[in-house]
Amino acid sequence: MKHAEQTVCPYCSGNGYVQLLLGGSETCYCCLGKGTETKK
C-alpha cells in the first residue's frame, strides 16, 4: 500500500462531520470538514 501524506481524520473517521449526542451533525473541527488529517 502507498503511504499517503494525508490520513483519515480519527475524530470523524473521514466523514468530515461528527454526529452530535443531541442529534444532527456538525462540521468536524479537527479537520474542518475535509475528512483528512493534515500533518504539519
Ligand SMILES: [Zn+2]
Ligand atoms: Zn475530522
